[in-house]
Amino acid sequence: MDEQDLKLDGNAAAGLFRELFAFELTTARGRCDNCGAVAEVGAVAVYANAPGSVLRCPQCESVLMRIVSNGGRYWLDVRGISWLEIRA
């Protein structure tokens, strides 16, 4: 197994997002702060084999978001995303 086999997509983080957000996040669009690519969250790469989940840009592979949860607390690092457009 190599790194490519570990690559999932935004669907794999959908349950985690539902714990945190009142709107469906996998259909939200976000902009990669590194390369400017815009994609729906469902289409970004997700690596869930770390202690948390790491979301990466499908174009340039920069880290978009890191989410770690433990004992009822969540840590969100979203500095890789310029903006998120969430459809209410």
Place this chain on the structure above:
Amino acid sequence: MKLPGRALSRITWQLGEVAELVDETPRVKTLILEVPDWPGHRAGQHVDVRLTAEDGYQAQRSYSIASAPEDERLAITVERLDDGEVSPYLAEELVVGDKLELRGPIGGYFVWETEQGGPLLLVGGGSGVVPLVAMLRHRAASGAKVPTRLLYSARSLEEVIYRDELDRLATEDDGLEVLYALTREQPQGWTGYARRVDDQILREVAYPSGEGVAFVCGPTRFVETVADGLVAVGYAPEQVRTERFGPTGG
């Protein structure tokens, strides 16, 4: 409190009771569940299933919903992975009447509803066919006439899940074509595809460039190959929705 717009209610774990177990293939079983207060789902969504050991250790996995939104009971289809933590229990130990902890429905990106139209191209590898079959069941139950093709890659005919139902749906419905690619073993006289899905197969199966939507589900490498191939034969990346099953799906 009523939330505005499409706000979702808080997701919580709930118990479903196993009402029926269906052997699909030697390694694949469908669990039909009674879930009180199930809020309904859309074709392509999944549920999370959580098992708790006596010492409190928990393991959680996602499973695509196999049933149509129109069906009375919720069905998930589980492939047994021998070194898995969850799937051997679900596929072998579980009996009718057992309770299962689950939450859902989850996801919105890999979803097809009849209003989205088509033509609809579905490409599944192995148990990646499950959410695609939910879409086909939804299409059939709603009487939609959207032209649809399913390309289903499996190792052998014996490993094709829902085979009787797929063949029946394809026979009854002029708008639906089901094509198989058997990658390892083919029965004598097999006239379908006898290799892994490649650009040539996609060129033959895909709708003319720019038409409709495509959903691709399966192991990561399969999904990448097919998604790249569809773009190579003329689909725009935005027309191709993907769902990857990881190696830890067990």
